[in-house]
Amino acid sequence: MxxxxxxxxxLLERAADGPVGDPAVEDIVRRGARRRRLRSTALTAxxxxxxxxxxxxxxxxxxxxxxxxxxxxRPGPSATTPGPISTNGLAxxxxxxxAHGTWTNxxxxxxxxxxxxxxxxxxxxxxxxxxxxxxxxxxxAAAYDPKANRWHRLDAPPPGINxxxxxxxxxxxxxxxxxxxxxxxxxxxxxGRWQSLPSLPSPAAQPLAGVVATGLAVGxxxxxxxxxxxxxxxxxxxxxQNTWTELPRLPHPSxxxxxxxxxxxxxxxxxxxxxxxxxxxxxxxxxxxxxxAYSVLxxxxxxxxxxxxxxxxxxxxxxxxxxxxxxxxxxxxxxGMGCPYAPPLILxxxxxxxxxQRIAVSPLGGTTHEVxxxxxxxxxxxxxxxxxxxxxxxxxxxxxVYDVKARRWLKAPHSARVENIAGEVWTSYGFVVxxxxxxxxxxxxxxxxxxxxxxxxx
Amino acid sequence: xxxxxEFREFVVTAWPGLVRLARLLTPRAxxxxxxxxxxxxxxxxxxxxxxxQAATAYTRTVLTRxxxxxSKRRWRGEVAHESLPESAAEPAFDDVDTAExxxxxxxxxxxxxxxxxxxxxxxxxxxxxxxxxxxCRPGTVKxxxxxxxxxxxxxxxxxxxxEATDG
Numbered sequence: 001m002x003x004x005x006x007x008x009x010x011l012l013e014r015a016a017d018g019p020v021g022d023p024a025v026e027d028i029v030r031r032g033a034r035r036r037r038l039r040s041t042a043l044t045a046x047x048x049x050x051x052x053x054x055x056x057x058x059x060x061x062x063x064x065x066x067x068x069x070x071x072x073x074r075p076g077p078s079a080t081t082p083g084p085i086s087t088n089g090l091a092x093x094x095x096x097x098x099a100h101g102t103w104t105n106x107x108x109x110x111x112x113x114x115x116x117x118x119x120x121x122x123x124x125x126x127x128x129x130x131x132x133x134x135x136x137x138x139x140x141a142a143a144y145d146p147k148a149n150r151w152h153r154l155d156a157p158p159p160g161i162n163x164x165x166x167x168x169x170x171x172x173x174x175x176x177x178x179x180x181x182x183x184x185x186x187x188x189x190x191x192g193r194w195q196s197l198p199s200l201p202s203p204a205a206q207p208l209a210g211v212v213a214t215g216l217a218v219g220x221x222x223x224x225x226x227x228x229x230x231x232x233x234x235x236x237x238x239x240x241q242n243t244w245t246e247l248p249r250l251p252h253p254s255x256x257x258x259x260x261x262x263x264x265x266x267x268x269x270x271x272x273x274x275x276x277x278x279x280x281x282x283x284x285x286x287x288x289x290x291x292x293a294y295s296v297l298x299x300x301x302x303x304x305x306x307x308x309x310x311x312x313x314x315x316x317x318x319x320x321x322x323x324x325x326x327x328x329x330x331x332x333x334x335x336g337m338g339c340p341y342a343p344p345l346i347l348x349x350x351x352x353x354x355x356x357q358r359i360a361v362s363p364l365g366g367t368t369h370e371v372x373x374x375x376x377x378x379x380x381x382x383x384x385x386x387x388x389x390x391x392x393x394x395x396x397x398x399x400x401v402y403d404v405k406a407r408r409w410l411k412a413p414h415s416a417r418v419e420n421i422a423g424e425v426w427t428s429y430g431f432v433v434x435x436x437x438x439x440x441x442x443x444x445x446x447x448x449x450x451x452x453x454x455x456x457x458x
Numbered sequence: 459x460x461x462x463x464e465f466r467e468f469v470v471t472a473w474p475g476l477v478r479l480a481r482l483l484t485p486r487a488x489x490x491x492x493x494x495x496x497x498x499x500x501x502x503x504x505x506x507x508x509x510x511q512a513a514t515a516y517t518r519t520v521l522t523r524x525x526x527x528x529s530k531r532r533w534r535g536e537v538a539h540e541s542l543p544e545s546a547a548e549p550a551f552d553d554v555d556t557a558e559x560x561x562x563x564x565x566x567x568x569x570x571x572x573x574x575x576x577x578x579x580x581x582x583x584x585x586x587x588x589x590x591x592x593x594c595r596p597g598t599v600k601x602x603x604x605x606x607x608x609x610x611x612x613x614x615x616x617x618x619x620x621e622a623t624d625g
Binding site: 016 | 462465466469470473474477478479481482490493494497498499500501502504557560561564575576579580607610
């Protein structure tokens with residue numbers, strides 16, 4: 001050991017080396033004094049602290065960040081958990097209700113679900129568009145009514161509306177945009193008829209994640225956000241109109257590229273959470289280092305406001321509102337990103353208080369996740385089935401529920417039917433998973449099946 | 459000297475070493491936050507920690523326990539930023555590769571192995587002292603240390619460093 005000691009010490013010293021900023025001495029003294037006062041009144045304060053909600057606890061931690069000494073003061077954090085938002089029809093459904101829910105099969109769809117299947121909840125039915133417009137996998141559309149537990153066929157979508165789609169339900173129509181081509185069409189849900197819309201302009205360079213990354217309903221308007229090396233773009237389709245208007249480009253550092261975007265609009269707020277990345281090659285180690293950051297933008301008066309961002313490796317997959325001024329964002333890490341947490345990463349962001357909380361989900365692995373919020377609970381669903389950081393293969397369909405108030409994870413029932421995920425959606429009756437992506441599925445029976453997770457009620 | 463002034467002087471003096479220790483204890487990028495949190499706790503007990511050595515030892519212990527707790531808790535707070543994050547400066551790869559390799563290796567050690575390795579070889583604590591900090595038995599420290607060194611050796615890091623330092 002004796003000859004080893006100096007070598008290990010030298011190793012560690014090298015790893016620890018690097019510039020060190022100045023300490024925020026006055027902050028430490030001020031906060032230390034405050035901490036001492038709190039200790040002296042701990043007995044009386046304990047009850048209040050224990051009943052404080054997630055955001056208030058987070059705020060205490062957040063204010064210890066070294067970053068805040070260079071930041072302007074923000075309004076104080078909310079002391080209460082944001083109220084649930086009801087746009088997904090499941091406001092207030094609790095984590096135990098989800099964790100004790102039951103997956104059940106739904107009837108086979110009247111069209112064969114194959115290739116890519118996309119779904120959107122309109123408030124009454126799940127509109128499902130599937131297929132690749134090939135001989136073995138024709139494009140088709142159908143609507144599932146979970147209340148009646150019944151499907152009805154819709155007209156097949158026009159050419160170009162298949163494969164990877166962004167579907168947005170706004171007003172009495174569903175707008176479908178091809179993620180890769182930018183072709184667009186609108187479906188009148190009542191009549192089941194399609195109307196073609198102008199295509200979105202394609203970026204000059206090959207996009208990393210398609211022409212259109214995400215779409216969201218802003219009232220009865222539709223906003224889509226595109227990404228690509230030529231620059232990220234956003235467009236609005238006003239209610240009742242059939243022409244796109246361009247919104248300002250999303251702000252992010254010019255040397256970063258947008259790779260993933262998720263959006264949500266509720267309670268008069270419209271957010272887009274996006275991941276940007278910058279790559280550089282380590283010549284000596286022959287490794288590609290990927291540096292990522294996420295940003296959260298709020299759309300106000302056709303302007304994007306930066307509501308928070310961080311440099312932590314974090315590839316955004318999904319975003320949903322948790323309550324007024326609060327957003328839950330889920331994502332994961334890819335090889336080479338040096339992610340310090342087990343994926344997926346969950347961000348509970350309270351923008352009113354200027355603070356946020358990250359949670360890593362230990363029960364799940366994989367890199368692609370859907371996230372669904374009821375306000376009281378956040379359901380996370382692994383759609384990738386990829387290998388987790390611990391080397392454990394996670395079967396796709398794994399589900400976990402985060403109890404926002406209790407701040408703990410609950411295991412939720414695994415969807416036994418689904419091999420790979422084509423579409424997921426909240427309905428007011430539960431969480432629906434439809435379709436399968438596996439090629440083998442085309443020749444197997446039951447490929448048009450779906451499942452629904454119904455919360456356990458009382 | 460006033461009590462606060464003594465503490466200020468201690469913070470300025472101890473800060474760089476504590477930040478470097480924190481960088482090794484946690485693979486995350488919040489080393490300065492952890493040190494600041496540890497120093498806030500030191501401040502609350504400053505009356506009993508007038509001796510610099512005692513204060514340093516106390517802060518290191520608190521820092522270690524905070525790092526362990528933070529890694530167990532798997533969440534942390536953050537402050538929203540007003541400006542976009544700084545673009546990463548292109549690193550001088552040759553200079554940072556070894557350090558990066560060590561940091562990666564540390565990050566892949568288990569939390570317990572990483573902590574004992576750092577406290578033993580960087581913090582220069584005895585196994586008994588480490589056991590006190592971690593509230594475990596010296597034998598546990600010894601076995602964790604052995605496994606951590608085996609892990610580093612398996613990864614060839616010790617040889618790599620020898621070459622780098624010789625070169």
